[in-house]
Amino acid sequence: MCSIDFGFIRDFVKHVREKSSSDNIFCCGEYWEDSATTVNKYLDDIGVQFTVFDAPLHYNFKEAGEAKSAFDLRKIWDGTIVQSRPVDAVTLVDNHDTQVGQALESWVSSGFKPLAYAMILLRLDGYPCVFYGDLYGCGGKNPQQPVTQLEDFIRARKLGLLGPSQLCWLGTDRRGESSRWLCSLFHVSTSQVVLCNGSEGVKTMEVGKEHAGEVWTDVLGWHTGEVTIGEDGRAEFRCPAESVSIWVNKDAHGRDEFSKAK
Known part of the structure; x- marks a missing residue:
């Protein structure tokens, strides 16, 4: 949906x-379509570098929030602008048009919003918009x-807890018939971000042997436990049900800035 000719x-x-x-x-505009194919054609027709709001990602967030554990988080980026052309994508969760009672009402569920904001704020690709x-x-x-502790997600980005490497999917935790996919958004030594859209999850991840013996905690305070990095640089990280955990060395610079710092 565009009200200004692309030639202009x-x-x-x-x-x-x-x-x-x-x-x-930096030039940004709103071309609100839930089809990445349509948006990509529009950007190709413009013929110059131009950034748009990632409407397809917003609708993926909405679908995931409604489906909860039935949604496979590995597919959250499928068909999005940030996946196909990250330099042209402003990533968002909701805006003034998608909120309840507005023209494009498609509000992302409150329970999923922390996961959605973790994905856009702690990912290197795209320009996140709060x-x-x-x-x-x-x-x-x-x-x-308001989204609980959203300022802490912003603070995590400000302090550089996002990593320079690509998105890594590390596997699944299966119990009986259920399957819950967890993800480490940035598989780097400075932090581990774990999301779970089902019941409580756990995953062993590697952060590097140079961190052996360090004690890491969740900067959000949503998981109250501690994790000690093993001699092999690996540790078991947990995430509460339908939630997010951002695990960082408890002595890391800036920890005292978080609202639930321990």
Whole structure:
């Protein structure tokens, strides 16, 4: 859905960059379609680097939040702009149009929002955008509570807890008929981010032998236990049901900035 001709957008972006003598000026617009194929064609037609809001990702978040443990988290990025052209994607969870009572109402469930924000804020690809209403709450006829400790997710990004490497899926935890996929968003030595969209999950992950003996805790405080890194650089990390854990060395710089710092 676009109300401005793509030719005008193309010429406008070219003009601004030419007049500023810089090809690095950030330009963003809203082309709200849930089809990555349609959005990619639009960006191709513009013919210059241009960034759009990742509507397909928003709808994946909505679907995952409604399906809960029935949704395979490995597919959360499928058909998204950030997957196909990360430099052109502004990643988001909700906005003023998707909130309850608005024209494009497709509100992501409150229970899934912490997972969704962990995915966009602790991932290197894309330009994450935080909705004011999720950070401070929504008033009016359809009030919504703010996302719990969203400021700590932002703080984790600010302090560099996201990693420079690619997304890694580390496996599944199976019990009986159920299957819950966990993910380490950034498999690096500085942190481990674990998400679970089912019941409580656990996964053994490697952080590096140089961290042997260190004690790590969840900076969110949602998992109250401690993890000691083994001599082989591996440890067992847990995540509460339908939740997120961000495991970091308890003595890491900036730990005292978190609202539930231990």
